[in-house]
Amino acid sequence: MRTILKLGLAGACLAGVAVATAHAGSVAPMDVKFTDNGVEASLTGAAGDAAKGRAVFSNRKLGNCLACHVNAEQKEHSFHGEVGPPLDGVADRYSEAELRAIVIDSKKALTEETLMPGFYSLKLGARIHKKFADKTILTAEQVEDVVAYLATLKE
Numbered sequence: 001m002r003t004i005l006k007l008g009l010a011g012a013c014l015a016g017v018a019v020a021t022a023h024a025g026s027v028a029p030m031d032v033k034f035t036d037n038g039v040e041a042s043l044t045g046a047a048g049d050a051a052k053g054r055a056v057f058s059n060r061k062l063g064n065c066l067a068c069h070v071n072a073e074q075k076e077h078s079f080h081g082e083v084g085p086p087l088d089g090v091a092d093r094y095s096e097a098e099l100r101a102i103v104i105d106s107k108k109a110l111t112e113e114t115l116m117p118g119f120y121s122l123k124l125g126a127r128i129h130k131k132f133a134d135k136t137i138l139t140a141e142q143v144e145d146v147v148a149y150l151a152t153l154k155e
């Protein structure tokens with residue numbers, strides 16, 4: 001009985017290590033797999049948090065999505081840009097895998113000419129601020145949170 005208990009504990013510890021490693025090993029920007037359906041696998045291996053994604057969406061230092069997109073679900077913010085299409089009901093138009101692909105790298109997912117930055121791409125274009133030169137704008141976790149939030153935008 002005692003031995004079984006000990007073995008059980010050892011197993012639980014090992015499981016803990018595996019989870020931590022998987023988290024640290026989020027898919028790197030260069031290794032993201034695009035298919036015709038978008039990017040199907042979560043970058044972190046886990047589902048995102050829509051409430052956190054909602055905050056990333058409107059944070060000017062992170063997603064800053066409102067600078068270019070109208071989103072009726074975030075009425076509390078007064079300024080919504082119109083460079084891109086309104087995102088109302090966007091989850092009716094795109095699957096989660098497609099939304100993930102658009103947020104990761106809109107140049108690959110939509111069109112090479114788009115003004116929308118790739119939020120998990122190292123190719124941000126010539127006019128990007130130096131501090132982003134070797135970084136992605138969002139972390140893998142923030143991308144997943146934004147995708148989870150976008151998936152709630154249904155009409």
Ligand code: HEC
Nearest residue numbers: 063064065067068083084085090102103110114115116117
């Ligand atoms: C600098 C402006 C800009 C920013 C910032 C921006 N986008 Fe976009 N986005 C666009 C444009 C422009 C398009 C349309 C694609 C094109 O260029 O033809 C687009 C398209 C999209 C689409 C597809 C919508 C549709 O109906 O086809 C989604 C989804 C999207 N953006 C999500 C986001 C999210 C989420 C963020 C923030 C993390 C964001 N965008 C930030 C400009 C922007």
